[in-house]
Amino acid sequence: MSEQTMRAVTIKEFGGPEVLAVERVARPEPLPTEVLVRVHAAGINPVDWKTRAGHGMAGLQTLPLTLGWDVSGVVEEVGFGVTTLAPGDEVCAMPWFPRPAGGYAEFVTAPSRQFARKPASLSHAEAAALPLAALTAWQALVDTAHVTGGQRVLIHAAAGGVGHLAVQIAKHLGAEVVATARGHRHTWLRELGADETIDYTSRRFEEATGAVDVVLDLVGAADGTDVRSVAVTRPGGLIVSVPSGVSDALAAAAGEADVRTSPLLVEPDAAALTAVAGLVDSGAVRVEVERSFGLEQAGEAHRLGETNRTRGKLVLEVAR
Template sequence: MSDTTAATSPGTPRHMRAIRQEKAGGPEVLELVETARPEPGIGEVLVRVHAAGVNPVDWKTRTRGRFYSGHTPPFTLGFDVSGVVEKVGEGVTVHAVGDEVYGMPRFPAPAGAYAEYLTAPARHLAPKPHGIEHVRAAALPLAALTAWQALVDTADVREGQRVLIHAAAGGVGHLAVQIAKARGAYVIGTASAAKHEFLRGLGADELIDYHEQDFAEAVGDVDVVLESVSGDYPARSLRTLRPGGILVSLLPLEESVYAEAGARGVRATRLMVEPDQAGLRGITELVESGRLRCEIAAVLPLEDAAKAHELGETGRTSGKIVLTVHV
């Protein structure tokens, strides 16, 4: 729509339910409230939220009481969203009322996905993949874009390369395994033995039980390492890389790691995921072709957001937790 008057779906309510946080703390600070429905600005759309993904960054933000962008309470958590465009702001041409969309808008600023409605820059969203429901679509954006931007945009993984993925059964890891395989890589994953069968089903070629084996001794001649564990993992991972290889970390790196990488003739870099419509379209293509699927650990209603955080913080789930909003 390019008209100066925004297009709106008939019957859109003026108020909505949302999960609000007034202070830092445990899951109990997440409260269900009724609040005013937001209005899309220029270049934005209003989305009727059908499902919202839950990510570790959510409970870390809740505990800290501050977004990476600096925003402090009161706020509504949640980045991953899948839903239907309800209203189109001035100047938007890429989406129309009634379109099914998904994405990770505004990261690292608040997106407010734990709510019945949110507004988003139109180009932070992409058409929802055909053939999957909103719950599965909402589980994808942050984790899949992280894996995509690390392996495709940053490391440029190519056919025949050897890729080592740490925490391979996690939210990002299990998607990274599939993305690397889709690009023709030989994939090595670190995970507990109980999760090896799951990862073989996703296409992993070689698996290392980090409880029983030192991956730095077991693996070598690696082209790309995707690191999300921290501690001594980055430094040890450098030992697995061939000359010219790259370590992509999802967490901050010590200066000593950069120095060691340079001495070894490899690269080390830290990735912070960002909204990316082109990346979402690439992910959609993999989903629709059957080469990428997201494991769902649990589905809970919006009002059980605190329970979702409690479950996620156990660290014992495989795959993603999703909140259902409009069903």
């Protein structure tokens, strides 16, 4: 086929997984300071299926749209002014977020300094599972909460994409980690570094653990998790609420209890991603890929992801 086109998963209207279709579209060209990356694998995140359904970041997108922000691949071409990367370099990134990046495709372009070197110990499928989830965890725990040794950190939805990486990053920072997840995930989470695990389906977490300094809430208002977290947060402690920010109910409850709150929306950050890659290559952090799919199976992957029962991440392998 022409080098001017490529395969990509596109949506022409918001809706269910059935709107995802593989088509041939124009191949992007790198502008000055940008690189063209041949994508080997693209990570799948909850924001993908939420956006596909008309929620998430849908208001910032224009149809037709190619979803996907997590990518791992090889630099194919560099634009004028690029000094940090060269053709042949293996890289991974979460480019452009929350603007469209078009990760479910054979090629992407983005500013070179949004890319980090792929961890040498990871396959492209594993590396594609890393950026958005790891950066969310890092920016929450390191940049926002400033977690230090000896603190107690409660992580909700600890077995998910962000959660399982947050457990390991918090442990690396010296924290005592309390993790909520279904019971059959507990052995695995303890292997990752969780000191205490709570099965939220059988016990209310606020009745099962003592006070904590930081809560990383990856659930939000579902079942009142955000507001209920105030009860276990020490005065002066912090709740970082990721899914939909700080609700009015959470702000009110936290204010009465002298608990701080913060929303978080992840940003591209090559320096932080490079730091995480170092932890991965040192063995301090590992990324879990439950299952990989081909581009044509993007709809099937979304259906599985929407069950919210996956362990770690799902990935599309662009070249299988």
